[in-house]
Amino acid sequence: MTLLQQSVLRHRDVAEPSGAEAMLQSATRKVALRFVPLLTIAYIFNYLDRTSLGFAALTMNQQIGLSASQFGLGAGIFFVGYSLFEVPSNLLLYRIGARRWLARIMISWGLVSAATALVVGPNSFYAVRLLLGIAEAGFFPGVTFFLAAWFPAQYRTRMLAWFLIGIPASSLIGGPVCGMLLQMDGIWGLTGWQWLFLLVSLPCIPLGFLMLRVLSDRPETAAWLTSDERRALRDVLASEVRERPHSSLLAALKDTRVQILAAIQFGFTLGSYGIGIWLPLILREYHLSTLTIGWISAIPYLSASVGMIVWARHVDRKGRRVVNLAIACLLGGIGLAAPILSGSLTVALIGFSLALIGVTAARAIFWTIPTRFLTGVAAAGGLAFINSIGTVGGFVGPWMMGWLKELSGSYVIGLGAVAAIMVAATLASVSLKLVVSKE
Numbered sequence: 001m002t003l004l005q006q007s008v009l010r011h012r013d014v015a016e017p018s019g020a021e022a023m024l025q026s027a028t029r030k031v032a033l034r035f036v037p038l039l040t041i042a043y044i045f046n047y048l049d050r051t052s053l054g055f056a057a058l059t060m061n062q063q064i065g066l067s068a069s070q071f072g073l074g075a076g077i078f079f080v081g082y083s084l085f086e087v088p089s090n091l092l093l094y095r096i097g098a099r100r101w102l103a104r105i106m107i108s109w110g111l112v113s114a115a116t117a118l119v120v121g122p123n124s125f126y127a128v129r130l131l132l133g134i135a136e137a138g139f140f141p142g143v144t145f146f147l148a149a150w151f152p153a154q155y156r157t158r159m160l161a162w163f164l165i166g167i168p169a170s171s172l173i174g175g176p177v178c179g180m181l182l183q184m185d186g187i188w189g190l191t192g193w194q195w196l197f198l199l200v201s202l203p204c205i206p207l208g209f210l211m212l213r214v215l216s217d218r219p220e221t222a223a224w225l226t227s228d229e230r231r232a233l234r235d236v237l238a239s240e241v242r243e244r245p246h247s248s249l250l251a252a253l254k255d256t257r258v259q260i261l262a263a264i265q266f267g268f269t270l271g272s273y274g275i276g277i278w279l280p281l282i283l284r285e286y287h288l289s290t291l292t293i294g295w296i297s298a299i300p301y302l303s304a305s306v307g308m309i310v311w312a313r314h315v316d317r318k319g320r321r322v323v324n325l326a327i328a329c330l331l332g333g334i335g336l337a338a339p340i341l342s343g344s345l346t347v348a349l350i351g352f353s354l355a356l357i358g359v360t361a362a363r364a365i366f367w368t369i370p371t372r373f374l375t376g377v378a379a380a381g382g383l384a385f386i387n388s389i390g391t392v393g394g395f396v397g398p399w400m401m402g403w404l405k406e407l408s409g410s411y412v413i414g415l416g417a418v419a420a421i422m423v424a425a426t427l428a429s430v431s432l433k434l435v436v437s438k439e
Contacts (some may be wrong), residue, residue: 020232024152027219027229031150034224036162038214039143042106042207043166044238046139048174048200049113049132054280055178056116056193058290063191064121072402074091074125075277076395081133083395086388089138090145098146101138103212108135119195141383144367149218152236153368161312161364165305172301174200175280180296213370258382260432261370264325265390267425268362271332274397274418282411286345296345300352307357312364325365326429331358333422336415358422369432393421 053075061071093101112128112135119125143163151159179197185192216222217232279300283293314326331354338351370383397418404414 011138023226023228023232024236025342027225027233028151028155030225030229031222031233032155032159032162034214035117035147035150036159038207038211039147040166040169042102042204042211043140043143043163044108044170044173045204046136047166047170049109049136049204051170051174051276052178052196052200053116054277055175055182055290055294056196058193058280058284058293059182059185059191060193063193064125066122066125067073068402068405069111069399070122070125070402072399072405073121074129075273075398075402077126078129078133078391079391081130081391082137083388085134085137086141086391087384090141093142093145094136095372097211097217098142098149099215099217102142102146102215103208105136105139105142106204106208106211109139110201110208111135112220113201113204114198116201117190117197138384141387146215149237152233156316156368158316160367161379164360164364164367165308169305172298172305174298175294175301175390177294177419182290182294199241224275255382257432258370258386260428261366262360262389264329264384264425264428264432265301265366265386266393266396267421267428268329268332268359268366268393270393270397270400270427271336271355271422272359272363272397272416273394273420274361274401275336275352277398277412278401278411279352282339282348285411286348290423296349299349300356302312302362303353304356308360308364309362311357315365315368321365321369322429322433325369325432326426328362328365329426329429331355331424332362333358333419333426336419336422340412340415340419357423361424424436 003436057071060066066074089101089105091175106393109132112132116125116128116132119128132409144160147159147163148156170345178200181196181199182192184195187195190198219225219230219237222230225233245293279297281295283296311324311328315321333355335351335353335358338354342348342351367383370386400417401411401414405411406419407413
């Protein structure tokens with residue numbers, strides 16, 4: 001039995017399940033094995049398109065004439081297009097169907113990301129990054145909406161965590177791979193950073209077509225489930241929807257819970273990209289080679305991958321999502337204090353590991369909260385709204401780090417600012433307890 005299969009089963013049950021419960025477990029196991037590995041691989045490539053930028057910067061910035069602030073602005077401008085098109089993209093997903101729309105997103109982002117190999121200066125760099133944000137808009141909230149339509153509440157945190165493991169895994173795998181791809185400098189007249197963008201982007205195109213073939217929009221259309229499995233899954237999901245109040249998109253956008261959640265996600269997304277995109281450049285301050293940076297940078301993400309799965313499993317068993325969200329955000333802020341207070345590479349890696357465990361665990365816990373009170377079009381639009389506002393942090397984080405680096409000459413002030421914002425996200429998480437009546 002695979003780890004994913006074990007994660008689907010409810011370990012706390014001592015007796016063998018029977019009847020509808022057995023059918024539900026069988027259906028959920030099949031759904032998990034069919035959808036989650038493919039979606040996780042897709043998300044690995046989704047984040048490789050973003051995190052590879054930090055490694056490309058080791059040689060690209062000098063070759064095309066980017067300053068630290070220009071690179072930070074270009075890294076962040078991705079989120080302008082992403083945020084503006086997030087809600088429209090998810091509303092189209094709701095109308096067209098997740099299967100076709102998620103496939104479209106993958107194919108278009110693969111093409112645009114590969115075009116980053118053609119940039120020649122700041123303006124072309126900004127343009128491609130803006131287009132990439134537009135192309136990718138809606139993928140994450142679309143998958144969140146899709147998983148909520150297939151998995152009952154007791155499985156959602158674990159399934160979302162398996163999907164979200166694509167974030168740390170992209171850097172765990174991507175660090176060494178990007179370091180090696182940069183060594184391809186000069187082959188067929190292309191620089192190492194150009195090869196990097198091409199080889200991490202083009203596989204997204206066949207993956208998009210595979211997604212079109214494998215995904216199904218709802219249990220009723222899943223011919224690969226038995227009729228009893230479809231019925232058991234449909235009945236449980238339908239009962240959960242009946243228990244939640246139905247609301248419109250406008251009501252969702254005005255909901256205090258939605259607005260607080262958007263602020264929380266702004267904080268930990270800023271932390272995620274503030275660390276992720278700049279980590280290779282921060283490690284270069286320790287006088288490491290590009291290849292060594294690729295391998296060393298994998299250490300915090302290995303810790304984050306394990307920590308997120310363990311934490312998500314704990315939350316699924318014990319509950320208390322809001323409390324655990326606050327603790328995860330606080331750990332992110334505390335971890336960033338380590339490289340500020342010490343000049344040791346070892347201490348810095350421990351700090352970045354703790355920070356990334358906190359950030360990635362916060363993300364996995366966070367996205368199970370809004371699906372507990374949003375349904376239908378309110379869920380599609382509300383999730384996209386939360387993500388669009390929250391991911392503005394993805395613009396602010398990289399830009400702020402670059403600006404403060406030029407202003408102060410070091411990364412210390414930037415890391416301190418990111419840590420402070422993570423603490424603010426902790427306080428916002430605590431305040432969420434006041435308006436979320438049931439965990």
